[in-house]
Each structure stands twice: as structure tokens, then as C-alpha cells.
Amino acid sequence: MTKSILEGRPVLKKEVDKVAEVAGYLWQNGWAERNGGNITVNITDLVDDEIRKLPAIDEVKAIGETLPYLKGCYFFCKGTGKRMRDLARYPMENGSVIRILDDCAHYEIIADHPVLPTSELPSHLAVHNRLVEEGSGYKATMHTHPIELVAMSHHRPFLKKDVLTHLLWSMIPETKAFCPLGLGVVPYQLPGSVQLAQDTLKELEDYDVVLWEKHGVFAKGVDVLDAFDQVDVLSKSAKIYLDSKSMGFEPEGMSDHQMKEMSKAFHLPK
Ligand SMILES: [Zn+2]
DSSP: OOOOOOTOHHHHHHEEEEEEEHHHHHHHOOOOOOTTTTTEEOOOOOOOOOHOOOOSSSSOEOSSSOOGGTTTTTEEEBTOOOOHHHHHTTTSSEEEEEEEETTTEEEEEEEESOOOOTHHHHHHHHHHHHHHHHTTTOOOOEEEOOHHHHHHHSSSGGGGHHHHHHHHHTOOOOHHHSTTTOOEEEOOOOOTTHHHHHHHHTTTTTEEEEEETTTTTEESSHHHHHHHHHHHHHHHOOOOOOOOTTSSSSSOOOOOHHHHHHHTTTTTTO
């Protein structure tokens, strides 16, 4: 067996370990049935000369679009059809490292095994392309199916701009502090479609987490733990709301004054 790309590279291994850690949380939370969900991490900054010289281990593949800011970039991607619960235990058998070629329209797998990346690769890479273009520090994108948030997306009044953001922020002070941009909403689109990717890109200009109507969430973060944490705090608020409703009352929520006080005390952007 050839050695893993992670061997002797503790910094790179740490990032892949974070992916495995989060994949376990997604499964344990019931957010990742079967092969549901995706994680893609930009690891370009962690790549050394030896990795840059590594040959492809499978044939070159088309991304499906041209992404000019990703020239020569490297990503760790969950494999297509792979389960989060397996990614948690064996990340390099259920995901792979890819290199974007100089034409910015093709990629090749370089390690450890020829595991084909997620079918959602074009939309994840389109978001990474925008993140690099903006010079942002965001390196990770994550898509998952949080039960309570998806349930709330089946209620039309919740889908109006910032209705859910304010409702979820008002359930517990920390949600506003730890998800300070709130929750964007993308109307239902076919999974994997170009329209879904474009709508997500647009909504991510104003939010770190967006809710896909009747489907799931898409989040960006400085690393995958950051992306997970923001979805986790939103999900916590959704659970408090639903628990209140199931006890038979409408939760009062923090007042506008209490919310403004939070923004001031914690220097929050909204
Ligand atoms: Zn999905």
C-alpha cells in the first residue's frame, strides 16, 4: 500500500481530521442520512512542493464550468455516494484530494485513492471561486440536512427575508453572537442545479449560512468546524422554538431592546 498524503504532514492531517470530526457530528445529529450532505475544504495553503509534483491517480475530469480564481488550487472533497458516518472514520477512503488544472475547467485526483468527488462539486467549487476572488479567509463549505431547520422551511411565512433570522436570534442570546449574519433563504431549486448554485452564491454575499427551502443548509466557514458551529447554533434555536410550540405556547423571544443590547455589547454587524 502506498503511503497516505497525510503522513508526515501534521497540519494537513489536522484539517482532514476536522472534516472527519464534523462528518461524525452530522451523522450523530441525524442530519446526514445515507450519502446526504457534502464537505469541501480549500487546502491550497497547506500544500508543499512534493504535493505539487504528485501525479494524477485517475483520468482528468471536467468541472463543468470555468472557475478562474481556482487555478492550481487543491481541495479535500467528500466522495460521491459516500456516507458521512464512513467519512468520520475513514476520511481518505471516503474522500480525496484534487488539483484544479491550469485551464480552470478540469481537475485531477492526486491522493489517496481514486475516489470521485461529490456530485455537488461544481456548486461547492463555484462558491470557493467567489471566496478566493473576494480574498476572504473562508476555506470550508458544508451542506447538510438539519431536521428542525428544514421543517421550518416548509412554512411559507418563515421564508420571507430575515423572518427566520430574527426568530432564531431571539430564542437564545448566543445565536446572534455566534451566527451574527443570520440565515439567508434560497427558494426551492432542483438539487445539483446551476440555478441552486447561483442563488446560493448570491445569498452568501450577505449570510454565512443559507437555508435551501425543503432541503437543507449550505454554510461557509474559516474551517469546517466554524461552518458546523454556525449551523449548530441556528439548529439549537430552532429546537428551542419547536420545544416551546410542542409544550403548547408561542415562545416570547428576546425583545428588540434585548437584541440591540446584544449587538452593542458584542460589537455585532447587524
Ligand atoms: Zn442535500
